[in-house]
Amino acid sequence: MIQQAARDFAQNELKPGVIERDEHQKFPAEQVKKLGELGFLGMMVSEKYNGSGLDALSYVLVMEELSKVDASSSVVVSVNNSLVCYGLESFGSEFQKEKYLKPLASGEKIGAFCLSEPEAGSDATSQQTTAEDKGDYYLLNGTKNWITNGNTASTYLVIAQTDRSLKHRGINAFIVEKGMEGFTIGPKENKMGIRGSDTHSLMFNDVKVPKENRIGEDGFGFKFAMKTLEGGRIGIAAQALGIAAGAYELALEYSKQRKSFGKAISDHQAIAFKLADMATTIEAARLLVYKAAWLKDQGLPYTLAGSMAKLYASKVAMDVTVEAVQIHGGYGFVKEYHVERMMRDAKITQIYEGTTEIQKMVISREILK
Ligand code: CAA
Numbered sequence: 001m002i003q004q005a006a007r008d009f010a011q012n013e014l015k016p017g018v019i020e021r022d023e024h025q026k027f028p029a030e031q032v033k034k035l036g037e038l039g040f041l042g043m044m045v046s047e048k049y050n051g052s053g054l055d056a057l058s059y060v061l062v063m064e065e066l067s068k069v070d071a072s073s074s075v076v077v078s079v080n081n082s083l084v085c086y087g088l089e090s091f092g093s094e095f096q097k098e099k100y101l102k103p104l105a106s107g108e109k110i111g112a113f114c115l116s117e118p119e120a121g122s123d124a125t126s127q128q129t130t131a132e133d134k135g136d137y138y139l140l141n142g143t144k145n146w147i148t149n150g151n152t153a154s155t156y157l158v159i160a161q162t163d164r165s166l167k168h169r170g171i172n173a174f175i176v177e178k179g180m181e182g183f184t185i186g187p188k189e190n191k192m193g194i195r196g197s198d199t200h201s202l203m204f205n206d207v208k209v210p211k212e213n214r215i216g217e218d219g220f221g222f223k224f225a226m227k228t229l230e231g232g233r234i235g236i237a238a239q240a241l242g243i244a245a246g247a248y249e250l251a252l253e254y255s256k257q258r259k260s261f262g263k264a265i266s267d268h269q270a271i272a273f274k275l276a277d278m279a280t281t282i283e284a285a286r287l288l289v290y291k292a293a294w295l296k297d298q299g300l301p302y303t304l305a306g307s308m309a310k311l312y313a314s315k316v317a318m319d320v321t322v323e324a325v326q327i328h329g330g331y332g333f334v335k336e337y338h339v340e341r342m343m344r345d346a347k348i349t350q351i352y353e354g355t356t357e358i359q360k361m362v363i364s365r366e367i368l369k
Contacts, residue, residue, distance in 0.1 A: 006040070050102045244278075251339065
């Protein structure tokens, strides 16, 4: 039922205008509002905090369906659910859940997760942003890069160094509100893919963050980021799966209609074999993604499964979208047929929430330990 609701929403609400939003880098504001009304922005949050009280498997089903049509919208869903709401519900104080989680889970407000910096993306322990303890507040200074929902968000989870001598144990996570004095938002990035999503750098210049906005015990920030990203990777794996599945479905349909040398191109083995490879790898990616979500739902370790799902599904997204463009021939190279956008969108899934190389680091550490 949840999968069908997401499928209907994607077809009826996301598909119209998706090409224009990509072309003009327009944030899907109306669509995101409706996603909130459907309960898709706080899917795994308990009803007590205005969430839908669903499980991770439901969440990946929704991510997959939305991403089949519009990855710019689904990344908003992913960041709000996995990186912001999950982090706050799992590790936030009661005060933080009441004040910040509730409006984020209902979709009344949107959140952003701010870890990456100009010189600390994959190497997350090298945070240059500092938060100096001033008694009843922290003084935040630094710059964050590539922040999804950078301008649309109202609530920002910001990772910063509080004691450099303690390395990763001297890192904390803070809740920063839009409008706090000294907090400014840089221009929107002009991206290759997921162009409808809102990506900015953020500048913090002597921003006073109240003490009660620190998440967890002093020094918990790095673990907070790692734990949160672990779940986030399953969501992005589902996004990659959806992009692949969406492009495959379009290529399949096109190949049955388009004729060459007297028959449908799907009747030529050159195309039929491509479709066979696409369908097989998508199914394998799907099983990895569902398994990771299932493990999370069972309360079992899912670090390895989540990274495997993200590593594999993002490769499948890239490979399948390239083939989908190829099957469409010249039509695949123009915007009206959607697959060129999907090919551009696929690439980010190999980069954000931990690059392909980071996933291989996590996987190899897990299997070797
Ligand atoms: N859960 C809990 N703790 C963890 C953990 C996990 N999954 N992974 C590591 N830790 C802990 C370790 O136990 C260790 O703690 P102790 O010393 O107390 O035992 C500490 O963290 C440091 O661990 P490592 O020595 O393994 O750290 P590292 O520097 O080697 O880094 C890494 C590990 C996996 C490479 C990590 O830095 C990482 O994941 N990097 C990628 C970051 C990333 O995904 N960036 C993308 C930004 S978010 C984004 O894209 C958002 C968006 O808008 C879409």
